[in-house]
Amino acid sequence: MPHGSTPARTIFHIDANAAYLSWSAAHALQQGCPTDLRTIPAVVGGSEKSRHGIVLAKSTPAKAYGIQTGMPLADARRRCPGLVVVPPDYGLYLKASAAMTDLLLEHSPLVQPFSIDECFLEYPAGSHLPPLAAADRIRARMAGELGFTVNIGISSNKLLAKMASDFQKPDRTHLLFPEDVPRKMWPLPAGDLFMVGSRTERKLRRLGLCTIGDVALADSAMLHSHLKSHGLLLQRYARGIDGSPVLPGGGVPMKGMGNSTTAPFDMERPEEARQVLLSLAETLGMRLRKAGMRAGLVAVSLTYADFLHASRQRKLPGSIDTTRELHSVAWNLLEELWDGAPLRKLGIHVSALQEGRIHQTSLFEPPTGEKQRAAEQAVDLLRSRYGNAAVIRASFLHSGLPPHSGGTWDAECPSMSSLL
Incomplete structure (x- = not known):
């Protein structure tokens, strides 16, 4: 090797095949379901009743009917009258994703989750197994121990490894190096x-x-x-050029976070929209505090019943992390933005994040701000111990609206008896 040169890396990109459907199918089999959803025309789809009715994942037999991800469920049913539709289980998917990452960490300390169903892995130089044999072993372990298949792309950089994993599916290993x-x-x-x-x-x-x-x-x-x-x-x-490193644990600095939800009905009254915004702020506030971050910019987005979109944002004099502050700013923005026409969807997004311990106090911050923050942190602690439903706001009782929107909470996360 020439003096001063850097040895070539070996990068894997691991991508779960039809992740949501595969994870739902594996879990159903473990619970005694006699049919593997992956072998019949089946999809994971949102609730048509609550107007989240699109295809989120599809089986290979469903694909043969022309069913595509993102397609309205009504169209998918017309293409395949016998289509089996199962609801998404985001709690299950998070646990399956974590199980996949844990298995990969047994093969390398350098594992970077890239999304819920894909990871990068830098294969250690000098390992006893050649990279191709290691990839085959990982695929076999995923299928045998976790119950789902993955594609693995291998290259000398992350970009080409990811491109390779998208070649022929499912359950394949593909190589793509710069010369290829x-x-x-x-x-x-x-x-x-x-x-x-x-x-x-x-x-x-x-x-x-x-x-x-x-x-x-x-x-x-x-x-x-x-x-x-x-x-x-x-x-x-x-041209196949990419020099980005594999960052353990994700490693990408958080730039923002947000929640959005499609309501089960068109929101025509201010009190309805205000309540939906509160459920979004509740979830987003918990996420901010859990991450130890505060937001310096808040944005609100809306979608009207005719699917037209609009948004507005505001840079704050200081930074915030409480549900009350998030809801107050979001509601003020919505009042400025909304023309009164029926609303289908609302969202809150925050950015200009800074660590929670770095708190730039505003002259306009009320003296009760710290007390409010302490109260909400105490509620966070109770929810982390006993579940998000342990403490909810009284305004959601008998409202027909969930107390938390745009995120996963315990009601959506049934316990599991195994890794899946």
């Missing part, structure tokens, strides 16, 4: 490139860039002219 990029990656549609969404794909097509190879070989100045810095980033990715 022109042959294996450039013929693929530009929309298959990481960070290319549907809008960007349309822009690329208008520029005559239909494949990943087209993006890789395009004029850089032209890409920057039409897509700014994002265009140059996409060209680096199209």
